[in-house]
Amino acid sequence: MRMDLNRNQSNAIIAAAERFYSMMESAPVPGIRLDLRGRAAGQWQVRNGIERLRFNPEAFLLDWHAHFPATIAHEVAHSLVYRQYGSARVRPHGQEWKNTMAALGFPPAITHCTPLTARRSRVYIYQCECRSHRLGPRRHYLVTRQGYRYTCTDCGRRLLFGDRVEWK
Numbered sequence: 220m221r222m223d224l225n226r227n228q229s230n231a232i233i234a235a236a237e238r239f240y241s242m243m244e245s246a247p248v249p250g251i252r253l254d255l256r257g258r259a260a261g262q263w264q265v266r267n268g269i270e271r272l273r274f275n276p277e278a279f280l281l282d283w284h285a286h287f288p289a290t291i292a293h294e295v296a297h298s299l300v301y302r303q304y305g306s307a308r309v310r311p312h313g314q315e316w317k318n319t320m321a322a323l324g325f326p327p328a329i330t331h332c333t334p335l336t337a338r339r340s341r342v343y344i345y346q347c348e349c350r351s352h353r354l355g356p357r358r359h360y361l362v363t364r365q366g367y368r369y370t371c372t373d374c375g376r377r378l379l380f381g382d383r384v385e386w387k
């Protein structure tokens with residue numbers, strides 16, 4: 220099940236990246252894609268001298284505050300190091316990168332190495348009046364994006380999402 224950021228969230232991510240580049244007077248901003256899947260929250264790529272920043276929408280949906288804006292700063296810092304030093308002889312999370320993170324105002328956390336358990340499926344915990352219910356990603360998507368309503372077969376009340384996610 221793909222889960223995608225809404226337009227406001229996407230725009231906020233792009234705006235944050237632009238702000239970090241402008242802080243370091245390092246225009247232009249490379250292409251930004253919100254299409255990364257799997258275990259990394261973010262990725263900086265360079266191919267044939269063309270840079271790209273990619274972010275994992277699942278990571279931001281799962282824990283917005285852990286990744287906004289720290290994960291964006293993390294990947295922008297890779298880009299800034301590349302622009303200043305090139306990719307040879309610089310370790311990915313070495314001193315140059317750490318200094319750049321500090322200049323952007325962030326601790327040098329390697330947050331994008333935090334394993335995302337994207338391959339397992341999530342269980343969304345809903346509540347009615349009498350108990351909790353475990354909904355899979357498909358039904359959660361229908362509730363949050365399509366306006367579906369589920370009711371408890373025991374108490375007949377509507378199931379409400381309590382912002383709790385578990386893994387199965």
Ligand SMILES: [Zn+2]
Nearest residue numbers: 293311312331
């Ligand atoms: Zn990194």
Ligand SMILES: [Zn+2]
Nearest residue numbers: 347349371374
């Ligand atoms: Zn109930």
